[in-house]
Amino acid sequence: MKDSLQDAAARTRRYWFVDGLNEMVGGGTILIIAALNYFLDQASQQPWAGLATVVFFVLVVGTLVGARWLIVLLKERITYPRTGYVAYRTQSAPQRRRHSLIIGMTAGLLGAASAMAGMILQANIFYIGVGLLVALVTLYKGGQYGLVRFYILAGVAVLLGCLIGVLNLAMEAALLVFLGGLAFSWMIAGAITLARYLRGTRALADADSATGTEEL
Amino acid sequence: MSNEARSFTDLDRVLHEPSRLMIASLLYTVEKADFLYLLNESGLTKGNLSAHLSKLEAAGYVVIEKTFRGKIPRTLIALTDTGRSAFEEYRAALKKIVDQIS
Numbered sequence: 001m002k003d004s005l006q007d008a009a010a011r012t013r014r015y016w017f018v019d020g021l022n023e024m025v026g027g028g029t030i031l032i033i034a035a036l037n038y039f040l041d042q043a044s045q046q047p048w049a050g051l052a053t054v055v056f057f058v059l060v061v062g063t064l065v066g067a068r069w070l071i072v073l074l075k076e077r078i079t080y081p082r083t084g085y086v087a088y089r090t091q092s093a094p095q096r097r098r099h100s101l102i103i104g105m106t107a108g109l110l111g112a113a114s115a116m117a118g119m120i121l122q123a124n125i126f127y128i129g130v131g132l133l134v135a136l137v138t139l140y141k142g143g144q145y146g147l148v149r150f151y152i153l154a155g156v157a158v159l160l161g162c163l164i165g166v167l168n169l170a171m172e173a174a175l176l177v178f179l180g181g182l183a184f185s186w187m188i189a190g191a192i193t194l195a196r197y198l199r200g201t202r203a204l205a206d207a208d209s210a211t212g213t214e215e216l
Numbered sequence: 217m218s219n220e221a222r223s224f225t226d227l228d229r230v231l232h233e234p235s236r237l238m239i240a241s242l243l244y245t246v247e248k249a250d251f252l253y254l255l256n257e258s259g260l261t262k263g264n265l266s267a268h269l270s271k272l273e274a275a276g277y278v279v280i281e282k283t284f285r286g287k288i289p290r291t292l293i294a295l296t297d298t299g300r301s302a303f304e305e306y307r308a309a310l311k312k313i314v315d316q317i318s
Contacts, residue, residue, distance in 0.1 A: 005307075008241040011257060012249075076285070084253025085290065086246050 014145045015086050019079045020193025021071055023153075027186030029067040033060055034179035041172050078194075082201040123174040124165040130178065131161020149189050156185040227313075230275045231306045235260055236268050240295065240303045243278065248294035269293060277302055 016022065036059055043052035091099060110133075117126055135154035142150025160181040164174045231237050238258050243249060255265055272278040277299030281292045295303070 005237065005241040008238055008257065009245045012242050012245045015253075080250070080252075080285070081288075083256050085250040085285075085292075086253050087248045087292075089245070089247045 010146055012086065014147065015083075016088070017145060017147055017193075018083065019075070019197045020190035021074050021078070023149075023186045023190030024194065025067050025071050025074070025190075027183040027188075027190060029063055029183075030179055030186065031183035032063050034176055034183065036060060036063075037179075038172070038176055078198075081203045082197075122168075123171045124168050126171075127164040127174050127178055128161040131157045131159075131164075134161075134182065149193065153185055153189055157182060160185075227309055228302055228306045230271060230277065231302060233268070235264065236272055237306070239265075239268055239272065240277065240299065240306075243293065243295040244300065244303055248281075248292045251291040251293065254293065272299065275299075275302075 036056055040052055040056045043049050046052070090096075114126075114130070117129065134157040138150050138154040138157060142148070142154065160178050163181075164177055167177075169177060231240055235258065239254060242254060242257050251265070251269075254260075254269075255262060258265060260268070269278060269280060273280055276296060279294050279296050281294070283290050283292060
């Protein structure tokens with residue numbers, strides 16, 4: 001019974017990832033950010049480089065907010081009518097502040113460390129490190145939710161880092177290859193998961209849904 | 217009555233039924249879920265699930281809210297604070313019994 005209870009709780013936590021929409025939208029988000037970063041890099045020599053940086057950050061934040069909105073919208077249309085709706089518990093205000101502070105500090109430290117490493121190291125060595133870091137985070141998420149496909153995505157991140165190492169690309173081209181490769185691998189993983197999900201489920205007709213509620 | 221035997225009789229009878237325990241464990245990690253989700257995850261029939269939810273509601277362990285998603289009715293079910301505490305106490309009591317036996 002203990003195993004079955006733990007399994008039920010784990011299944012519910014994993015449910016957010018059941019349809020692959022997160023990876024598909026997440027991959028698209030990475031691709032957009034990579035493209036924006038490329039244009040920002042091209043604009044760096046222009047007199048309006050400062051304005052381009054501000055626009056870049058506004059567009060990145062907009063993309064992240066839009067991605068979240070899109071996932072919820074797609075789940076409303078695809079997932080909830082098929083396998084049901086779940087609202088996850090939200091953190092209390094102090095917990096949220098603490099969580100945001102930790103994430104902000106970690107992101108800041110990692111960003112500063114990456115910028116320093118980027119200046120010191122060559123692109124090929126740097127991206128092997130970035131690939132390993134991304135793989136570690138992806139492995140952690142895979143372990144946390146029990147998602148095997150995340151282990152494969154972690155492997156892809158390591159492979160991309162090593163590929164850049166072998167190709168010996170310049171820093172800007174390496175970033176495009178790394179983020180582009182990561183984005184496509186996420187979108188493919190998401191698309192496969194979504195296809196399997198759609199094959200294995202069916203949207204209940206309105207009448208069926210209504211029957212479920214009427215019985216209570 | 218021995219302590220071990222008393223531990224068994226102290227178990228929450230509402231949650232001790234496997235289907236209701238499954239429903240409570242599904243709801244424990246979330247804020248709320250709809251009828252369709254519980255139906256899919258529990259593997260119960262609509263009638264059975266309705267009956268168990270009614271018992272949990274009567275015990276004050278779940279709250280049932282009827283809403284609409286567009287024109288489609290949606291029944292949302294959430295574990296109450298009482299239900300959450302009861303589930304935690306049940307798990308602790310069960311663990312204590314298992315520890316006593318082993």
